[in-house]
Amino acid sequence: MVKAEKGMLARSLAGHDQNRLYIIIRAEEEYVWLADGRLRTLEKPKKKKRKHVQIHHQIPEPVNSILKSEKTLRDEEIKQAIQSESQRRQEDKDVKSRCN
Numbered sequence: 001m002v003k004a005e006k007g008m009l010a011r012s013l014a015g016h017d018q019n020r021l022y023i024i025i026r027a028e029e030e031y032v033w034l035a036d037g038r039l040r041t042l043e044k045p046k047k048k049k050r051k052h053v054q055i056h057h058q059i060p061e062p063v064n065s066i067l068k069s070e071k072t073l074r075d076e077e078i079k080q081a082i083q084s085e086s087q088r089r090q091e092d093k094d095v096k097s098r099c100n
Contacts, residue, residue: 003055003057004024004027004032004050004055005024005027005059006024006025006026006027006067007023007024007059007060007063007064007067007073008023008024008055008056008057008058008059009021009022009023009024009055009056009058009059009060009082009085010022010023010024010032010034010053010054010055010056011053011054011056012034012048012052012053013052013053013054014052015048015052017046020036021036021082021085021086022034022035022036022040022046022053022082023035023036023037023060023063023078023081023082024055025042025045025073026045030049030050031047031048031049031050032047032048032050032053032055033045033046033047033048034046034047034048034053035075035078036078036079036082037075037076037077037078037079037080037082038075038079041075042073042074042075042078060081060082060084060085062077062080062081062084063077063078063081
């Protein structure tokens with residue numbers, strides 16, 4: 001079973017939210033609870049089976065520092081981390097397409 005930890009990035013592979021990027025806020029053996037800070041907040045996370053998400057084994061730095069300091073993670077911080085990660089991935093994709 002793929003290891004999933006609080007704070008890791010996960011992309012939905014199935015459902016109406018396919019390809020959407022989330023932060024894992026809770027993980028159990030079969031399910032993960034996901035938040036994006038907008039539609040899926042910490043108050044109402046998305047419960048999804050692990051087989052329906054692709055777990056990225058990285059925790060965005062702002063989220064990681066909040067979790068390490070044991071402060072409470074907020075929706076705004078989740079939203080910002082996902083936006084910056086999406087932009088970074090888009091930039092990586094642009095660079096790769098230019099190199100080919």
